[in-house]
Amino acid sequence: MFEEFKWLPEQASTVAPEVDMLMLFIVVVTVVITAVVAALTLGFAIAFRRKSESYIPAPWFGNIPLEISWTLIPVGICLVMFSWGVKVYSNIVIPPADAMEIYAVGRQWMWKIQHPEGQREINALHVPIGRPVKVTLTSEDVIHCFSIPAFRIKQDVVPGRYSSLWFQATKAGTYQLFCSEYCGTEHSRMIGKVIVMEEADYQKWLSEGAESGQALQGRKLYTKLQCVTCHTGNAEAKAPNLEGIYRKHIPISHIDGVKIKDGTKVFADDSYIRESILYPNAKVAAGWESIMPTYQGLVTEEELLQVIAYIKSLNQGQTPPRTEETPTPATIQNKSPNKEVN
Amino acid sequence: MASVSLESETFKKFADVAGRDNDVNYLNHDHSITSWLFTLDHKRIGLLYLVTITLMFLLGGALAGAIRLELLTPKGDFLTADTYNKAFTAHGIIMLFFFLIPSIPAVLGNFLVPLMIGAKDVAFPRLNLFSYYLYFAGSVIALTALLLGGVDTGWTFYTPFSSTYSNSYVIVMAVGLFVVGFSSILTGLNFIITVHRMRCPGLTWFRLPLFIWGIYATSVVQLLGTPVIAVTLGLLGVERTLGVGIFDPRLGGDPILFQHLFWFYSHPAVYIMILPSLGVASEVIATFSRKNVFGYHIIAFSSIAIAVFGFIVWAHHMFTTGMSPYAAMVFSLLTFSVAIPSGIKVFSWLATMYGGSISFDTPMIYIFGFLGLFTIGGMTGLFLSTLGTDIHLHDTYFIVAHFHYIMVGGAVLGYMAGLHYWWPKITGRLYSEFWGKLSAGITFIGFNFTFFPQFILGYLGMPRRYYEYPDEFQVLNVFSSAGATILAIGYLMPLVYMPYSFFFGEKANSNPYGGSTLEWTNTTSPPSPHNFEKTPVVTEEPYHYHGKEAAVVSH
Numbered sequence: 001m002f003e004e005f006k007w008l009p010e011q012a013s014t015v016a017p018e019v020d021m022l023m024l025f026i027v028v029v030t031v032v033i034t035a036v037v038a039a040l041t042l043g044f045a046i047a048f049r050r051k052s053e054s055y056i057p058a059p060w061f062g063n064i065p066l067e068i069s070w071t072l073i074p075v076g077i078c079l080v081m082f083s084w085g086v087k088v089y090s091n092i093v094i095p096p097a098d099a100m101e102i103y104a105v106g107r108q109w110m111w112k113i114q115h116p117e118g119q120r121e122i123n124a125l126h127v128p129i130g131r132p133v134k135v136t137l138t139s140e141d142v143i144h145c146f147s148i149p150a151f152r153i154k155q156d157v158v159p160g161r162y163s164s165l166w167f168q169a170t171k172a173g174t175y176q177l178f179c180s181e182y183c184g185t186e187h188s189r190m191i192g193k194v195i196v197m198e199e200a201d202y203q204k205w206l207s208e209g210a211e212s213g214q215a216l217q218g219r220k221l222y223t224k225l226q227c228v229t230c231h232t233g234n235a236e237a238k239a240p241n242l243e244g245i246y247r248k249h250i251p252i253s254h255i256d257g258v259k260i261k262d263g264t265k266v267f268a269d270d271s272y273i274r275e276s277i278l279y280p281n282a283k284v285a286a287g288w289e290s291i292m293p294t295y296q297g298l299v300t301e302e303e304l305l306q307v308i309a310y311i312k313s314l315n316q317g318q319t320p321p322r323t324e325e326t327p328t329p330a331t332i333q334n335k336s337p338n339k340e341v342n
Numbered sequence: 343m344a345s346v347s348l349e350s351e352t353f354k355k356f357a358d359v360a361g362r363d364n365d366v367n368y369l370n371h372d373h374s375i376t377s378w379l380f381t382l383d384h385k386r387i388g389l390l391y392l393v394t395i396t397l398m399f400l401l402g403g404a405l406a407g408a409i410r411l412e413l414l415t416p417k418g419d420f421l422t423a424d425t426y427n428k429a430f431t432a433h434g435i436i437m438l439f440f441f442l443i444p445s446i447p448a449v450l451g452n453f454l455v456p457l458m459i460g461a462k463d464v465a466f467p468r469l470n471l472f473s474y475y476l477y478f479a480g481s482v483i484a485l486t487a488l489l490l491g492g493v494d495t496g497w498t499f500y501t502p503f504s505s506t507y508s509n510s511y512v513i514v515m516a517v518g519l520f521v522v523g524f525s526s527i528l529t530g531l532n533f534i535i536t537v538h539r540m541r542c543p544g545l546t547w548f549r550l551p552l553f554i555w556g557i558y559a560t561s562v563v564q565l566l567g568t569p570v571i572a573v574t575l576g577l578l579g580v581e582r583t584l585g586v587g588i589f590d591p592r593l594g595g596d597p598i599l600f601q602h603l604f605w606f607y608s609h610p611a612v613y614i615m616i617l618p619s620l621g622v623a624s625e626v627i628a629t630f631s632r633k634n635v636f637g638y639h640i641i642a643f644s645s646i647a648i649a650v651f652g653f654i655v656w657a658h659h660m661f662t663t664g665m666s667p668y669a670a671m672v673f674s675l676l677t678f679s680v681a682i683p684s685g686i687k688v689f690s691w692l693a694t695m696y697g698g699s700i701s702f703d704t705p706m707i708y709i710f711g712f713l714g715l716f717t718i719g720g721m722t723g724l725f726l727s728t729l730g731t732d733i734h735l736h737d738t739y740f741i742v743a744h745f746h747y748i749m750v751g752g753a754v755l756g757y758m759a760g761l762h763y764w765w766p767k768i769t770g771r772l773y774s775e776f777w778g779k780l781s782a783g784i785t786f787i788g789f790n791f792t793f794f795p796q797f798i799l800g801y802l803g804m805p806r807r808y809y810e811y812p813d814e815f816q817v818l819n820v821f822s823s824a825g826a827t828i829l830a831i832g833y834l835m836p837l838v839y840m841p842y843s844f845f846f847g848e849k850a851n852s853n854p855y856g857g858s859t860l861e862w863t864n865t866t867s868p869p870s871p872h873n874f875e876k877t878p879v880v881t882e883e884p885y886h887y888h889g890k891e892a893a894v895v896s897h
């Protein structure tokens with residue numbers, strides 16, 4: 001029991017030393033204040049103990065300079081902590097633009113992780129040292145929390161939406177991955193390992209386990225789920241061309257069925273694409289009729305991530321052909337007779 | 343025939359003891375059980391609460407014991423995972439809603455508010471009794487939920503776990519909390535009106551004892567905050583029973599909305615627990631230093647400030663939910679604003695002691711403990727209002743330690759101090775000073791032993807609500823569990839010597855500690871059924887010791 005004990009947690013990410021410095025600062029400040037309060041309490045208790053039953057001390061109603069100083073000095077201390085806290089916090093929450101992207105799905109009671117190259121793992125996350133990594137998170141059921149104490153970061157994992165966190169590991173090794181938001185019976189077993197590897201080892205690991213890539217899986221789904229029957233990417237299409245829409249500003253005409261101001265745009269990030277697939281009526285692209293069916297209940301969170309990865313990778317002129325093994329949905333068949341496109 | 347005796351043997355004994363006092367007082371003027379169960383006397387209602395919340399405290403404490411026993415080893419061996427989850431849920435719910443929230447307001451507040459303002463009773467005595475029975479009914483419903491099989495959502499009831507996934511008795515428990523919430527609302531309402539309308543002649547707002555300011559601020563929070571949690575639990579019930587999508591994203595709801603609503607009440611609820619304690623501290627420090635309270639006005643206003651700021655900091659419980667970073671910054675800054683009035687209070691108490699004539703009776707020893715623990719609790723709050731450190735510490739044992747320092751160290755020790763301070767007034771008897779001081783000392787040591795290691799555990803990363811944990815966390819957990827046994831002894835001692843003193847204690851005179859407020863100077867111990875012989879008239883500020891040497895010395 002004593003062998004494993006450590007006083008300080010591992011420091012294995014770029015933000016960890018920053019958090020620890022701030023931590024140390026607050027520890028010093030609070031220990032000093034607490035010590036002063038304790039010393040004064042005990043000192044006064046001894047110095048002014050009751051020596052005579054008949055003695056009545058003189059009153060003391062107030063002292064303006066004293067009161068101003070014990071208001072303003074704490075205000076100053078708080079402002080320093082606040083600003084320093086904001087600085088460290090922005091480093092924790094704002095990922096660098098070039099971060100590699102990994103997806104994680106939480107469910108009672110496991111973590112399912114997908115790498116861009118197609119590797120999948122459960123309750124384990126392999127990452128290279130020295131490269132920023134952004135993890136996009138969602139949950140299939142209740143709220144979980146993705147927490148890596150050695151990196152000093154955590155992020156709630158909320159069903160129905162994407163959240164993300166980023167880190168850059170600085171030390172090879174194996175670290176704890178905890179679910180830190182209570183999620184039911186086996187909450188305390190929803191733990192995994194983060195394995196930080198040297199770049200070469202990581203490349204080796206990647207090549208060993210490679211299934212087909214994330215986006216490739218997504219491409220298969222894109223035809224299987226018949227997205228391609230509408231999003232054909234050509235002039236006769238019944239739906240907007242999805243080539244290159246990722247991270248563009250898209251004009252929309254309706255929100256939840258209500259007409260909105262012309263020229264309103266939304267930013268096409270992961271959450272927007274997810275919403276378009278699950279709740280097509282939530283935001284309707286301007287100039288299109290909202291005929292897209294909802295895929296709610298038809299795709300798992302993992303498949304959703306694959307489709308999104310595919311749409312993100314989709315460049316000009318890359319929409320796949322509608323192949324024979326993908327019959328068109330009945331509704332559309334009536335209107336546009338089966339014809340090969342592209 | 344009509345007067346069929348409802349008096350049991352115990353009640354006869356009780357009555358005989360109280361009857362040893364020659365004068366008629368609120369304890370001995372009528373001995374029948376009905377005279378207690380249907381009493382409209384605020385003092386007797388206070389005692390009804392005292393007995394009920396003590397039973398709830400024992401239950402909550404036993405659950406804490408089970409939790410600490412389980413955490414002695416990394417593996418789950420004493421309880422099953424589900425039982426453990428239900429145990430910490432029940433511990434939280436019982437301690438917060440059925441012990442801490444009613445502790446000082448409902449027990450000491452009921453007993454003291456009319457006495458301290460020179461009134462015969464609260465403004466609405468019947469409503470007061472009704473509040474007690476609402477509390478009682480709420481407790482029965484909550485206990486029913488536990489007996490049926492318990493609730494496994496945590497006291498925070500986060501959705502969609504609580505609304506869709508949990509297979510436990512969430513609805514029954516929610517109904518219990520809904521009912522007990524109304525007890526809290528009505529008590530707050532009653533006290534607010536009492537303080538506004540029933541002050542005796544000459545008792546202006548700035549002559550009110552600071553305990554009354556504390557209770558007043560608390561009552562406002564109870565009145566304004568509690569309806570929000572009632573509505574939230576109602577919505578949770580609607581979603582769970584009717585499947586209306588409010589919080590579950592699969593039904594089109596928003597799970598984070600629940601957290602906003604929940605904390606909008608539950609953060610101020612922390613101040614419902616702590617503000618009355620701060621009031622007790624002002625009274626005790628003044629009396630045992632025989633000095634006026636330094637910066638009276640500022641202390642009074644800081645109670646109001648804490649109550650107001652308490653309503654605008656709720657989202658600091660949600661920094662990791664993925665909220666906008668800008669919102670996080672605003673809430674972080676606002677959270678620091680609560681630290682300032684709390685700090686002012688501590689410094690003003692120190693200045694009150696400065697130059698005083700300090701005696702070390704049990705209530706004062708408890709207040710020394712309170713000062714230490716409240717200061718540590720407040721200081722560790724700074725780690726959590728600072729965004730950069732909160733992300734790492736959130737949802738770990740650091741949080742658990744921090745809020746126990748505030749809510750046990752601050753609120754419970756303040757309650758114990760108050761109970762000891764006013765015990766001679768409540769019962770007309772003196773408890774053993776020796777046992778009193780010993781229990782205060784043991785509680786303080788046991789408390790630190792239990793909860794200090796948890797700060798380190800949290801910094802090391804141990805998540806809260808874990809039933810099993812990695813081996814590296816064991817050493818500190820063993821310390822914590824060992825400390826809990828010491829703490830338990832500290833808590834159990836008063837349960838023996840206080841009831842003992844009620845029956846066999848030395849009789850107390852009307853003002854054994856030389857207090858300066860109306861309940862000490864103008865009533866007997868215990869007070870007569872209608873509190874005052876004749877309506878008191880107040881002519882000076884509270885804590886006016888100077889120039890009254892003779893009066894104080896004569897006790």
Ligand SMILES: [Cu+2]
Pocket residue numbers: 143144145179180181182183187190
């Ligand atoms: Cu979880």
